[in-house]
Amino acid sequence: QVQVLESGGGLVQAGGSLRLSCSASGRTTSTHTMAWFRQAPGRERDFVAGISWSGRNTDYGDSVKGRFTISRENDKNTIYLQMDGLKPEDTAVYYCAATQFGTVFRQATEYDWWGQGTQVTVSS
Numbered sequence: 001q002v003q004v005l006e007s008g009g010g011l012v013q014a015g016g017s018l019r020l021s022c023s024a025s026g027r028t029t030s031t032h033t034m035a036w037f038r039q040a041p042g043r044e045r046d047f048v049a050g051i052s053w054s055g056r057n058t059d060y061g062d063s064v065k066g067r068f069t070i071s072r073e074n075d076k077n078t079i080y081l082q083m084d085g086l087k088p089e090d091t092a093v094y095y096c097a098a099t100q101f102g103t104v105f106r107q108a109t110e111y112d113w114w115g116q117g118t119q120v121t122v123s124s
Contacts, residue, residue, distance in 0.1 A: 001026050001113075002026045002027050002028060002031055002113040003024070003025045003026045003113070004022060004023070004024050004096050004097065004113050004114060004115040005022065005023050005025070005096075005115055005116075006020060006021070006022050006094065006095065006115040006116070006117060007021050007022075007023075007118060008021050009094060009118030009119045009120045010120070010121070011121045011122075011123065012120075012121070012122055012123070013122070013123050014086060014087055014088055014122055014124050015085060016122070017082070017083060017084045017085075017086065018083045019081065019082050019083065020080065020081040020083070020094055020096075020120075021078055021079075021080055022034065022036070022079045022080075022081075022096030023076070023078045024077045024078070024098055024113075025077065028077045031053075031077070031098045031099075031100070031113075032052065032053045032099060032100055032102045033050055033052050033053065033098070033099050033101060033102060033103060033105065034050065034051060034072065034097065034098045035047065035049065035050035035051070035070075035096070035097050035098075035104065035105070035111065036049050036070065036079075036081045036094055036095070036096055036097075037094070037095045037097060038090075038093065038094045038095065038120075039092055039093050039095065040092040040093075043092075045095065045108050046061060047059075047061050047107075048060070048061050048064055048068065048081070048094070049064065049069075049081060050070065050104035050106070051072050051079060051104065052102055052103075053074070053102060055071070055074075057104050058070055059104045059106065061106075063089075064083075064090075067083065067084050067085040067086075068081060068082065068083050068084070069081070069084075070082075079096065081094070083120070086120075086122045087122060088123065088124045089122075090120060090122050091120060091121050091122050092120060093117040093118065093119055093120075094117060094118050094120050095115055095117045096114070096115040097111035097114050097115070098111060098112065098113045099111045099112050099113075100112055
């Protein structure tokens, strides 16, 4: 079993930055690709960014390309999401997810373990 825990959410003004962290514990040897998703009230859970175990493969949702950067430190079993140029439409609960597979999937159903989420609110 793998436990996933997010941190770093908060309230920020439009144009500002935040960095989210996600730590994995437990059977982390089985953790390969990790990703960030987000869900705003009344909307589906959307893919934000994903990163493979090696860090060589990354993928971003269209709405965050060029503004968000995903990275990882495997010795700490931690991934990060640097969010710059934040917009009010980025407001959502951000979830970290992990999968035992090596592919960076965009579908939430491909991920095996999920965190509880952290709230990001961007004011205009």
